[in-house]
Amino acid sequence: MKKKRPSLKDIAEVLQVSTTTVSFVLNGKGEEKKISKQLIARVENYLKEINYKPNLVARSLRTGSSRVLVFMVEDISNYFFSKIGRIIEDIAYNNDYRVLFCSTENNTKRTQDLIQLFQERQVDGFIIVPPTGIELEIQNLIENDTPVVLFDRKINTLDVDSVTLNNYEGATEITEHLIDQGYSKIAFITIDLDLIQMDDRRKGYLSAMEENDLKPNILEIPYNTANAEKCNAAITQFLFDNPHIDSIFFATNYLAQNGLRAISRHNDKLIKFLGIACFDDNIFFEMYSPSITTFAQPIEQMGAQLMEIMLGHLGDKENTKTKKAHILNGKLIKRESSLRRESIKP
Amino acid sequence: MKKKRPSLKDIAEVLQVSTTTVSFVLNGKGEEKKISKQLIARVENYLKEINYKPNLVARSLRTGSSRVLVFMVEDISNYFFSKIGRIIEDIAYNNDYRVLFCSTENNTKRTQDLIQLFQERQVDGFIIVPPTGIELEIQNLIENDTPVVLFDRKINTLDVDSVTLNNYEGATEITEHLIDQGYSKIAFITIDLDLIQMDDRRKGYLSAMEENDLKPNILEIPYNTANAEKCNAAITQFLFDNPHIDSIFFATNYLAQNGLRAISRHNDKLIKFLGIACFDDNIFFEMYSPSITTFAQPIEQMGAQLMEIMLGHLGDKENTKTKKAHILNGKLIKRESSLRRESIKP
DNA sequence: TTGAAAGCGCTAACAA
DNA sequence: TTGTTAGCGCTTTCAA
Numbered sequence: 001m002k003k004k005r006p007s008l009k010d011i012a013e014v015l016q017v018s019t020t021t022v023s024f025v026l027n028g029k030g031e032e033k034k035i036s037k038q039l040i041a042r043v044e045n046y047l048k049e050i051n052y053k054p055n056l057v058a059r060s061l062r063t064g065s066s067r068v069l070v071f072m073v074e075d076i077s078n079y080f081f082s083k084i085g086r087i088i089e090d091i092a093y094n095n096d097y098r099v100l101f102c103s104t105e106n107n108t109k110r111t112q113d114l115i116q117l118f119q120e121r122q123v124d125g126f127i128i129v130p131p132t133g134i135e136l137e138i139q140n141l142i143e144n145d146t147p148v149v150l151f152d153r154k155i156n157t158l159d160v161d162s163v164t165l166n167n168y169e170g171a172t173e174i175t176e177h178l179i180d181q182g183y184s185k186i187a188f189i190t191i192d193l194d195l196i197q198m199d200d201r202r203k204g205y206l207s208a209m210e211e212n213d214l215k216p217n218i219l220e221i222p223y224n225t226a227n228a229e230k231c232n233a234a235i236t237q238f239l240f241d242n243p244h245i246d247s248i249f250f251a252t253n254y255l256a257q258n259g260l261r262a263i264s265r266h267n268d269k270l271i272k273f274l275g276i277a278c279f280d281d282n283i284f285f286e287m288y289s290p291s292i293t294t295f296a297q298p299i300e301q302m303g304a305q306l307m308e309i310m311l312g313h314l315g316d317k318e319n320t321k322t323k324k325a326h327i328l329n330g331k332l333i334k335r336e337s338s339l340r341r342e343s344i345k346p
Numbered sequence: 347m348k349k350k351r352p353s354l355k356d357i358a359e360v361l362q363v364s365t366t367t368v369s370f371v372l373n374g375k376g377e378e379k380k381i382s383k384q385l386i387a388r389v390e391n392y393l394k395e396i397n398y399k400p401n402l403v404a405r406s407l408r409t410g411s412s413r414v415l416v417f418m419v420e421d422i423s424n425y426f427f428s429k430i431g432r433i434i435e436d437i438a439y440n441n442d443y444r445v446l447f448c449s450t451e452n453n454t455k456r457t458q459d460l461i462q463l464f465q466e467r468q469v470d471g472f473i474i475v476p477p478t479g480i481e482l483e484i485q486n487l488i489e490n491d492t493p494v495v496l497f498d499r500k501i502n503t504l505d506v507d508s509v510t511l512n513n514y515e516g517a518t519e520i521t522e523h524l525i526d527q528g529y530s531k532i533a534f535i536t537i538d539l540d541l542i543q544m545d546d547r548r549k550g551y552l553s554a555m556e557e558n559d560l561k562p563n564i565l566e567i568p569y570n571t572a573n574a575e576k577c578n579a580a581i582t583q584f585l586f587d588n589p590h591i592d593s594i595f596f597a598t599n600y601l602a603q604n605g606l607r608a609i610s611r612h613n614d615k616l617i618k619f620l621g622i623a624c625f626d627d628n629i630f631f632e633m634y635s636p637s638i639t640t641f642a643q644p645i646e647q648m649g650a651q652l653m654e655i656m657l658g659h660l661g662d663k664e665n666t667k668t669k670k671a672h673i674l675n676g677k678l679i680k681r682e683s684s685l686r687r688e689s690i691k692p
Numbered sequence: 693t694t695g696a697a698a699g700c701g702c703t704a705a706c707a708a
Numbered sequence: 709t710t711g712t713t714a715g716c717g718c719t720t721t722c723a724a
Contacts, residue, residue: 019696020694034694039694
């Protein structure tokens with residue numbers, strides 16, 4: 001049998017007081033509203049006794065706020081995103097907010113649906129890794145005074161807060177590190193999506209190559225999370241077509257993971273000679289043999305920064321603070337895969 | 347400026363009809379309620395024109411249902427769980443439900459909070475990987491007629507649906523496979539949590555060892571997601587203390603990943619001789635060199651089964667169908683790590 | 693110091 | 709065929 005959960009009204013009836021009183025006590029406003037100590041105690045005891053749980057849906061409807069934030073990323077099962085998620089969740093929790101996670105899969109339609117869903121459910125704020133083509137929905141959110149913070153990528157046409165990485169400098173640093181270690185035929189493997197951070201990484205690579213009078217060599221792979229095999233095939237083909245390259249710089253950790261597999265399948269000796277580096281650190285890269293050099297994002301700092309901005313907006317809704325683009329600095333982690341090798345590639 | 351979103355009432359006013367009419371049309375009940383075609387068209391057009399979004403909080407409050415399900419697992423960034431999550435989400439979507447994901451981190455208190463949070467927000471159903479000590483909350487959910495399906499682990503004291511793996515048989519199969527390949531000093535590395543599926547795996551290992559007159563050798567590691575280092579240290583110590591073992595069976599993929607790292611740090615030649623196998627497949631194991639033998643869970647089938655049960659409950663609330671424990675069969679995937687090696691361990 | 697009552701936006705029983 | 713209205717459970721203004 002379904003026993004209906006007691007409502008404020010039920011409680012008021014049992015206690016022979018008004019719902020107002022119960023509500024005030026429930027929300028800790030007893031003192032403030034000058035309700036007598038005895039009454040407060042009586043109500044509190046009863047609430048505890050029956051283990052009362054307020055109906056948050058009703059509260060949301062009334063107050064227009066749900067104390068829920070949404071964290072929308074490309075793929076929440078990605079190490080980087082799930083780590084940041086955990087950090088955000090902790091900070092939110094300490095400020096009495098809950099966080100809901102979801103994956104956009106970089107799919108515009110899906111993201112639109114998700115934003116609409118949460119908007120309809122009155123969530124209080126969005127932290128989003130925006131896929132392309134989502135400008136309108138985000139604009140819409142902002143116009144509705146719903147706080148939005150962009151993350152990982154920004155949208156230049158929109159006046160909205162964002163937290164991103166120094167992608168350009170990172171790519172330059174990786175490329176120069178490879179050059180320092182004696183590599184010169186450095187390939188850059190990236191995806192074909194028109195994402196601003198990808199473009200920055202590419203530019204960083206190109207500028208470092210040019211600076212050192214080296215000839216760039218770029219492979220652009222069609223983006224398709226669902227199909228790792230195609231990615232593999234493309235990289236394998238590239239290895240065939242470019243036997244002269246001595247190192248590879250992968251633009252994302254996703255590509256690097258697939259790339260490593262492709263390399264080992266193509267020729268399992270190759271990994272000993274090929275210089276490898278990529279963006280975004282990951283336990284996998286530390287464990288792999290050889291361990292892989294990466295440009296690590298400052299995860300803790302990013303999470304803190306994101307929530308600082310979000311809580312700022314939540315605090316005073318009426319502020320017209322100008323929006324800012326925050327750019328954080330990553331860190332090059334040098335590992336075996338990019339160090340000068342004893343032998344030269346055969 | 348915040349432009350207030352239009353309500354049903356606003357629309358009714360503009361259109362000079364009643365809110366009932368608008369509500370019926372909105373919910374596709376126009377035909378059924380015999381509203382004239384023209385009126386339906388007029389309302390629909392207007393709804394589309396202003397891009398009306400109903401307030402789902404209000405609807406939830408009124409109907410008592412939110413068309414939202416929750417999927418609570420140990421760690422959503424785990425490959426196995428996130429895969430299942432995606433499958434569940436798709437099925438739910440096709441049935442007009444949304445799915446919210448969250449991680450319990452195997453923490454009882456956290457799980458309690460999460461269940462309470464969602465219960466207060468009127469979610470319609472729970473799919474849970476239960477940590478220990480959560481019996482009361484689940485009992486409570488069931489008494490409130492909220493559908494619950496347990497997953498990955500069951501709770502024997504509770505009459506509730508569950509979908510689990512044939513852990514005992516899987517562990518036996520892995521162990522026997524190692525024995526077949528010529529290994530005999532097989533260690534079993536597990537965690538110290540009192541989880542039923544872990545116990546089954548251990549029993550499966552023990553029975554296969556006994557069956558073959560081999561001496562079991564078990565290492566139990568304190569569970570601590572936050573501290574991979576301790577896990578590493580424990581495994582390293584074990585390798586020192588047990589130089590005679592010729593193979594290791596890891597009870598979870600989490601342990602195997604850490605174990606592989608510990609092994610390669612301890613002695614990077616060792617991996618060539620040591621037989622390795624573990625539970626739960628993962629891309630990582632396919633890519634690792636040597637590729638790792640695993641007992642793979644039937645992911646698609648599990649997701650489908652979970653949702654079939656859930657949708658069944660959601661369909662007719664009043665059913666008192668007896669609850670069932672569904673046990674699915676996993677599959678041994680033989681890879682390089684467990685095959686008979688050419689040379690014997692030095 | 694406490695209570696009455698309006699109202700958040702929506703659904704659906706009942707009326708017309 | 710369409711409209712009136714009560715009410716879901718809560719917060720909060722105003723009154724007592």
